[in-house]
Amino acid sequence: MSKINKDEIALNYGANGKELTPEEIQRLKRLAKKKSHRLDAGGWIFVICNTIFLILFALVTLYPVINTVAYSFNDGLDALRGNIYIWPRKFSVESYKTVFNMHGIVVGARVTVLRTLIGTFTALVANALLAFVISRKRFLFKSSLSLFWVITMYVNGGMVPVMILFKYLGLLGSFWVYIIPGMVSAFNVMVLRTYMQDLPDELEESAQLDGAGYITIFARIISPLCKPVYATVALFVAVGQWNSWFDAMLYNRLNPEYTTLQYELMRLLSSVSKQGGNVGLASQAAQSTQVTTISVRSAASVVTMVPIIIVYPFLQRYFVTGLTIGGVKG
Amino acid sequence: MADDMNQDVNVETQNAEPEVIETVTVERQSAPSAIKVPVSLEEQEKLKKLGKKKISKAELKRQSVLLILGAIFFVYGIVFYYLPLAGWFMAFQHFTMKNEFFDSFFHSRFVGLGKFSFLFRFDLLKEAFDQTGNVFDALAQWVDGAMFIRTLRNTLGMGVLNLVTSFVAAILFAILLNEVKNKMGKKLVQTISYLPHFLSWIIVTGILRETLSSTGIVNEMLRALHIVEDSYNFFLEPALFWPIVAISNVWKETGWNAIIYLAAITAIDPCLYEAAEIDGAGRFNKIRYITLPGIAPTIVILLVMNIGNVLNAGFEVQYLLRNGVIQKVAETVDIYVLEWGIGKGDYSLGTAAGMFKSAVSIILIIIANKVAKKSGQSGLF
Numbered sequence: 001m002s003k004i005n006k007d008e009i010a011l012n013y014g015a016n017g018k019e020l021t022p023e024e025i026q027r028l029k030r031l032a033k034k035k036s037h038r039l040d041a042g043g044w045i046f047v048i049c050n051t052i053f054l055i056l057f058a059l060v061t062l063y064p065v066i067n068t069v070a071y072s073f074n075d076g077l078d079a080l081r082g083n084i085y086i087w088p089r090k091f092s093v094e095s096y097k098t099v100f101n102m103h104g105i106v107v108g109a110r111v112t113v114l115r116t117l118i119g120t121f122t123a124l125v126a127n128a129l130l131a132f133v134i135s136r137k138r139f140l141f142k143s144s145l146s147l148f149w150v151i152t153m154y155v156n157g158g159m160v161p162v163m164i165l166f167k168y169l170g171l172l173g174s175f176w177v178y179i180i181p182g183m184v185s186a187f188n189v190m191v192l193r194t195y196m197q198d199l200p201d202e203l204e205e206s207a208q209l210d211g212a213g214y215i216t217i218f219a220r221i222i223s224p225l226c227k228p229v230y231a232t233v234a235l236f237v238a239v240g241q242w243n244s245w246f247d248a249m250l251y252n253r254l255n256p257e258y259t260t261l262q263y264e265l266m267r268l269l270s271s272v273s274k275q276g277g278n279v280g281l282a283s284q285a286a287q288s289t290q291v292t293t294i295s296v297r298s299a300a301s302v303v304t305m306v307p308i309i310i311v312y313p314f315l316q317r318y319f320v321t322g323l324t325i326g327g328v329k330g
Numbered sequence: 331m332a333d334d335m336n337q338d339v340n341v342e343t344q345n346a347e348p349e350v351i352e353t354v355t356v357e358r359q360s361a362p363s364a365i366k367v368p369v370s371l372e373e374q375e376k377l378k379k380l381g382k383k384k385i386s387k388a389e390l391k392r393q394s395v396l397l398i399l400g401a402i403f404f405v406y407g408i409v410f411y412y413l414p415l416a417g418w419f420m421a422f423q424h425f426t427m428k429n430e431f432f433d434s435f436f437h438s439r440f441v442g443l444g445k446f447s448f449l450f451r452f453d454l455l456k457e458a459f460d461q462t463g464n465v466f467d468a469l470a471q472w473v474d475g476a477m478f479i480r481t482l483r484n485t486l487g488m489g490v491l492n493l494v495t496s497f498v499a500a501i502l503f504a505i506l507l508n509e510v511k512n513k514m515g516k517k518l519v520q521t522i523s524y525l526p527h528f529l530s531w532i533i534v535t536g537i538l539r540e541t542l543s544s545t546g547i548v549n550e551m552l553r554a555l556h557i558v559e560d561s562y563n564f565f566l567e568p569a570l571f572w573p574i575v576a577i578s579n580v581w582k583e584t585g586w587n588a589i590i591y592l593a594a595i596t597a598i599d600p601c602l603y604e605a606a607e608i609d610g611a612g613r614f615n616k617i618r619y620i621t622l623p624g625i626a627p628t629i630v631i632l633l634v635m636n637i638g639n640v641l642n643a644g645f646e647v648q649y650l651l652r653n654g655v656i657q658k659v660a661e662t663v664d665i666y667v668l669e670w671g672i673g674k675g676d677y678s679l680g681t682a683a684g685m686f687k688s689a690v691s692i693i694l695i696i697i698a699n700k701v702a703k704k705s706g707q708s709g710l711f
Binding site for chain 2: 042043046047050051053054055057058060061062063064065067068071082083085126129130132133134136138139140141145148149152154155156157158159160161162163164165167168169180181183184213214215239242243244245246250262265266269270294297298301304305308309312313316319320323324
């Protein structure tokens with residue numbers, strides 16, 4: 001013990017004022033590391049409990065999703081018996097065939113893909129442009145325009161006035177209601193602005209000396225440097241677009257050509273007796289083939305969640321930075 | 331565009347004029363920092379005015395692109411965010427939809443606070459008080475009788491329950507995950523923990539229904555442990571609805587919410603832990619005296635932000651999970667607005683309810699911010 005303590009002191013304060021050679025420092029650091037990694041009984045109990053807890057947490061998170069996948073690949077009639085856990089008992093892809101033959105799902109999938117692509121692109125351009133404008137030091141209305149947008153984060157008119165506004169703007173019953181109103185979101189703008197503000201001013205100044213206008217500066221100089229934060233915002237917007245159903249229900253209930261995947265899924269899943277017609281949707285499909293409500297529902301759920309589950313693990317580092325900027329600094 | 335730029339460059343290289351522009355802008359920018367030295371209020375005003383007056387035409391021209399873009403975003407914001415606020419005027423009318431926007435706006439009957447008195451039903455409260463003579467009984471009767479008050483109670487109740495459980499869960503998860511030394515394992519658990527955040531509430535509530543159904547895993551476990559004989563129907567018990575909503579929130583968002591705390595923990599100076607170790611601090615003391623105080627500012631800011639959202643959080647889960655039996659504890663303000671304001675076409679009533687919700691949110695966030703600042707933390711604004 002005394003040996004290590006001496007070494008530790010040596011590491012922290014130098015050995016009798018003499019300079020330590022790099023090898024010595026390395027040796028001492030290794031020793032210190034070894035010491036800090038040694039665990040007593042209490043430490044072991046903690047590590048074991050913690051590991052068990054986190055494994056349980058991961059299982060509780062994953063199990064329902066895996067269970068849904070297992071049901072979706074199981075034979076419909078067989079699935080009614082229950083007791084299917086992480087693997088299908090009687091393998092079948094009939095449910096998927098049924099789902100892909102449902103008119104609403106097919107239309108909804110097309111609309112959802114379109115709104116995700118168009119909506120993400122337009123929102124990214126709009127948010128980035130606004131963030132660019134309010135992060136320019138010279139801009140005369142820098143702080144007032146920022147405040148104008150920050151306010152929108154906390155105050156909103158509410159569902160009814162917004163809907164009446166959309167009606168008079170002609171957005172009800174159109175595809176564009178998914179794109180235009182949500183194009184600018186103050187939260188995303190603030191994330192982008194914080195990032196752009198941290199870029200050195202000299203970039204802009206030297207470009208201006210070379211005769212570049214603001215559009216060129218935005219497109220050629222700032223944007224390439226903002227790729228990581230652009231990816232973050234694009235991810236946020238895309239997930240929101242992919243998962244939204246409420247706008248389809250509220251604004252396009254009477255326009256089945258603009259239904260979305262999630263809204264169709266909701267109609268399929270909802271077992272509220274009030275919406276009796278929708279329960280019929282699943283059982284209707286079930287009648288014609290050998291699939292059942294539960295297998296069709298599971299298959300439709302899997303279809304809507306698969307694209308996101310495949311993509312998100314690769315974008316992890318982007319949303320981690322984005323959230324940190326938005327949450328801690330903003 | 332190109333013309334613009336050429337002129338600018340020319341002017342800057344040849345004339346003495348642009349020098350003036352430069353100094354003006356520099357002055358404008360340095361003014362706020364100079365204010366830190368005690369300068370009287372009038373002087374500050376003067377400085378500001380000076381700065382404003384000297385904005386030259388050249389400067390306007392130079393940033394014309396910014397001005398145009400700014401104007402576009404200003405108009406967009408006015409239309410999509412501020413016009414609906416002007417729509418609050420409808421709360422004081424009996425709004426009837428007509429083909430012409432202005433026609434319906436200006437020719438609807440003005441009813442003053444009529445819609446609000448329909449929401450709050452203070453007459454019911456008074457009646458109940460006259461009957462029972464007891465404040466608490468009267469309040470209970472009022473909440474039971476006045477639908478909007480009931481939805482308000484549900485929204486606030488579930489909002490606060492969700493806020494507390496999701497905060498505690500996320501902080502706990504972040505701290506426990508931070509204690510894991512195995513990098514692979516840590517990464518794996520974290521990646522899995524994000525997953526539910528990316529699923530829509532439609533899917534999550536669907537999964538939840540299956541999990542809690544008679545063939546679901548929860549009932550199977552209960553049967554195996556002989557706690558229930560047949561199977562328990564979780565969605566027919568009003569007392570369980572709020573906890574179910576809170577638990578599904580925790581399931582969906584814990585991993586996601588923990589991201590910020592994990593980042594904040596990483597930012598804590600490792601020297602502090604080393605120093606504590608030398609002083610003989612164990613694992614729990616290090617968490618108690620270093621980790622928690624280290625992430626306290628983050629916790630406070632997020633808390634303030636989320637308190638303003640307490641009333642906004644009550645829609646999707648409740649809408650998707652509710653049924654006739656548990657309606658009284660499941661309905662929230664947003665569902666009320668949807669059913670009365672849009673479903674039944676009483677636009678003014680829906681507006682009034684939404685307006686009240688917005689007002690309460692703002693008051694909550696201001697109070698939370700004040701409290702945060704009083705307790706020595708930096709608030710949101």
